[in-house]
Amino acid sequence: MPAAHPPTQLAPSSPADPPHQELRVLPVTGLGEIREGDDLASQLGAALRPLEPRDGDVLCLSTKVVSKALGLRVDPAQREQAVADAGVRTVARRLHTRVVTSVVQIPSGPVMAAAGVDSSNAPDGPLLLPEDPDACARALREALVTSLGVDLGVLLTDTSSRVWRVGVGDIALGAAGVAALQDLRGGLDADGRPLTVTVRNLADELAAAADLVKGKSSGVPAALVRGVPGATALDIPARELSRTGAEDWFRRPSLESVWVALGLSPAQEPIARMSPEPPAERIARALAVAAVPRRDQQPSTASVRMLGEDGPTPHIVVEAVDASGAALIDAATTAERLRTALGAESLSTPLPEITVEISVPDPLQEPS
Amino acid sequence: MPAAHPPTQLAPSSPADPPHQELRVLPVTGLGEIREGDDLASQLGAALRPLEPRDGDVLCLSTKVVSKALGLRVDPAQREQAVADAGVRTVARRLHTRVVTSVVQIPSGPVMAAAGVDSSNAPDGPLLLPEDPDACARALREALVTSLGVDLGVLLTDTSSRVWRVGVGDIALGAAGVAALQDLRGGLDADGRPLTVTVRNLADELAAAADLVKGKSSGVPAALVRGVPGATALDIPARELSRTGAEDWFRRPSLESVWVALGLSPAQEPIARMSPEPPAERIARALAVAAVPRRDQQPSTASVRMLGEDGPTPHIVVEAVDASGAALIDAATTAERLRTALGAESLSTPLPEITVEISVPDPLQEPS
Numbered sequence: 154m155p156a157a158h159p160p161t162q163l164a165p166s167s168p169a170d171p172p173h174q175e176l177r178v179l180p181v182t183g184l185g186e187i188r189e190g191d192d193l194a195s196q197l198g199a200a201l202r203p204l205e206p207r208d209g210d211v212l213c214l215s216t217k218v219v220s221k222a223l224g225l226r227v228d229p230a231q232r233e234q235a236v237a238d239a240g241v242r243t244v245a246r247r248l249h250t251r252v253v254t255s256v257v258q259i260p261s262g263p264v265m266a267a268a269g270v271d272s273s274n275a276p277d278g279p280l281l282l283p284e285d286p287d288a289c290a291r292a293l294r295e296a297l298v299t300s301l302g303v304d305l306g307v308l309l310t311d312t313s314s315r316v317w318r319v320g321v322g323d324i325a326l327g328a329a330g331v332a333a334l335q336d337l338r339g340g341l342d343a344d345g346r347p348l349t350v351t352v353r354n355l356a357d358e359l360a361a362a363a364d365l366v367k368g369k370s371s372g373v374p375a376a377l378v379r380g381v382p383g384a385t386a387l388d389i390p391a392r393e394l395s396r397t398g399a400e401d402w403f404r405r406p407s408l409e410s411v412w413v414a415l416g417l418s419p420a421q422e423p424i425a426r427m428s429p430e431p432p433a434e435r436i437a438r439a440l441a442v443a444a445v446p447r448r449d450q451q452p453s454t455a456s457v458r459m460l461g462e463d464g465p466t467p468h469i470v471v472e473a474v475d476a477s478g479a480a481l482i483d484a485a486t487t488a489e490r491l492r493t494a495l496g497a498e499s500l501s502t503p504l505p506e507i508t509v510e511i512s513v514p515d516p517l518q519e520p521s
Numbered sequence: 522m523p524a525a526h527p528p529t530q531l532a533p534s535s536p537a538d539p540p541h542q543e544l545r546v547l548p549v550t551g552l553g554e555i556r557e558g559d560d561l562a563s564q565l566g567a568a569l570r571p572l573e574p575r576d577g578d579v580l581c582l583s584t585k586v587v588s589k590a591l592g593l594r595v596d597p598a599q600r601e602q603a604v605a606d607a608g609v610r611t612v613a614r615r616l617h618t619r620v621v622t623s624v625v626q627i628p629s630g631p632v633m634a635a636a637g638v639d640s641s642n643a644p645d646g647p648l649l650l651p652e653d654p655d656a657c658a659r660a661l662r663e664a665l666v667t668s669l670g671v672d673l674g675v676l677l678t679d680t681s682s683r684v685w686r687v688g689v690g691d692i693a694l695g696a697a698g699v700a701a702l703q704d705l706r707g708g709l710d711a712d713g714r715p716l717t718v719t720v721r722n723l724a725d726e727l728a729a730a731a732d733l734v735k736g737k738s739s740g741v742p743a744a745l746v747r748g749v750p751g752a753t754a755l756d757i758p759a760r761e762l763s764r765t766g767a768e769d770w771f772r773r774p775s776l777e778s779v780w781v782a783l784g785l786s787p788a789q790e791p792i793a794r795m796s797p798e799p800p801a802e803r804i805a806r807a808l809a810v811a812a813v814p815r816r817d818q819q820p821s822t823a824s825v826r827m828l829g830e831d832g833p834t835p836h837i838v839v840e841a842v843d844a845s846g847a848a849l850i851d852a853a854t855t856a857e858r859l860r861t862a863l864g865a866e867s868l869s870t871p872l873p874e875i876t877v878e879i880s881v882p883d884p885l886q887e888p889s
């Protein structure tokens with residue numbers, strides 16, 4: 154996947170970076186429970202002072218703490234609606250036991266399960282993410298730079314899953330005064346060859362390092378990262394870390410991508426399970442998906458029958474309503490939609506090979 | 522996305538973990554250039570000794586160094602074939618200027634651009650990744666534990682992009698003696714509520730933290746991470762960090778997922794560009810894709826014409842070869858494939874609205 158950040162916005166890495174520097178991640182303790190209306194910057198300033206912050210340090214703070222200070226609580230009864238309202242684009246909806254989780258793109262760019270609305274470490278109910286985490290990071294940074302008198306970077310972090318990987322880790326949702334992307338394109342490797350790896354997502358690596366200290370249950374929601382050369386050399390907002398639009402190859406999961414191509418609207422899409430599903434369930438879903446007409450089309454007049462359902466080679470017959478041209482076209486359209494919908498289901502685990510054929514009533518035996 | 526790791530394989534996080542511990546990432550210097558046949562464990566042991574390794578430290582080493590010691594070099598002329606051979610499944614192939622990059626799943630699980638075959642920091646030519654990085658990590662760890670006399674964890678790391686994110690960062694390809702996944706499900710948050718975030722990918726966060734010290738051009742290919750509670754409490758191989766098979770919702774990119782559903786074989790798939798493509802190019806690709814017959818079918822007898830190509834609302838006519846039932850079915854099948862292929866193209870940026878209609882010759886004017 155390409156690193157498509159425009160080179161002009163990034164400074165090259167400096168070959169004079171001291172390569173032997175030690176990285177330290179210091180827990181920010183004594184912050185206490187943050188409540189709505191708290192002056193977060195002032196409380197953070199007090200908690201940071203014992204760590205003697207220096208120019209180039211990066212403060213990584215769980216975004217949840219900002220949500221608490223801003224009072225972004227959600228009535229638990231309104232949680233589902235809040236998640237729906239907080240997403241700008243649905244990537245997937247998946248069923249786990251009886252709960253549907255929406256994976257959505259949030260306004261600041263990242264794709265997050267349940268729009269990042271989360272109840273852990275939130276005693277007063279689920280919390281929304283701030284709509285503009287970069288702006289929140291900027292406000293915090295300005296206050297901290299003033300009160301502490303050092304050139305500190307600020308990252309707001311949150312937990313995220315990762316496509317193709319098991320388990321979660323922290324990424325950067327908001328950034329201020331941090332070289333969130335580091336251009337290595339100008340550089341040479343240790344052998345003097347041009348580097349093929351070009352742009353490093355420094356902010357997500359800082360967030361991951363901080364998470365190792367903040368943990369999930371330690372009651373330490375912030376950490377100070379010290380000793381990363383160039384970490385505050387530029388000010389690139391975290392908004393630029395999201396790859397969306399035409400450059401996003403993985404706009405929908407494999408299954409949902411096919412439903413979009415078949416012309417289903419989001420409201421018409423079935424909701425697949427998180428866990429692997431038995432073949433019968435997936436065949437039934439393909440039948441349902443294929444039966445949904447495209448936006449501008451009439452419902453199909455053809456009927457669909459499944460034969461040999463319990464045998465090794467099930468077989469689907471699409472029956473045209475009569476032998477007229479319109480009926481044949483309708484049946485052929487339905488059959489092809491069905492083949493495609495079945496083809497989408499076999500993306501994950503093989504379905505039995507299913508033949509879809511078209512059956513046309515004999516015109517001689519038709520009532521005229 | 523679910524954290525689907527079976528709970529029985531993981532130990533719960535200990536609530537007694539000291540929450541105020543500082544994390545240190547120490548560069549491993551003085552390793553020198555590694556050559557084929559070098560005793561990597563012995564050289565690493567010597568380089569680590571000045572850092573006074575302790576129980577619970579995790580050594581993070583660029584996998585490239587292991588490839589060098591194993592002599593996994595590729596003749597640059599054979600690079601493309603080596604990439605093809607090194608993948609167990611093609612996720613995508615994309616064209617950038619004139620170079621096609623394959624994104625493939627490698628035998629150890631991760632999805633990597635060019636199968637991780639890389640020329641940077643490789644003076645003697647591109648290097649393959651070892652086929653079993655966990656086994657390499659295990660061998661290194663055994664030697665280091667013996668020579669240093671401490672319970673050290675070992676991670677082999679490599680650079681990777683991330684779906685939906687800009688820029689690259691390090692992940693763990695191999696692990697030995699590391700709690701690569703950390704189960705937080707038994708735990709409560711600081712307020713005593715059950716944690717909704719369940720399994721943390723500790724190995725990838727350790728790899729990211731180490732990358733901040735190792736860098737890409739510093740000539741420091743290894744770092745020692747010290748101070749992560751429980752980091753070596755379990756021994757979970759990195760192989761378990763990959764989500765593949767039925768649990769992988771993003772088996773192919775959106776476009777390629779539709780081509781699979783339309784029945785194209787990998788060899789029949791076009792190769793899209795990395796950069797956004799003009800509508801005319803995408804419409805032409807949809808026409809080409811729709812024209813490919815499914816495995817068990819004959820090429821279409823229908824012909825396809827595009828009308829109003831330069832106007833605001835292009836229009837595609839699928840002409841049946843005659844008015845026979847077979848010809849109508851063929852035309853309808855082609856038309857529906859075309860609508861689906863066009864629907865796949867509009868996943869990223871809107872195409873002009875294109876109508877696909879079927880035209881049937883008048884049977885009265887047919888030569889009989």
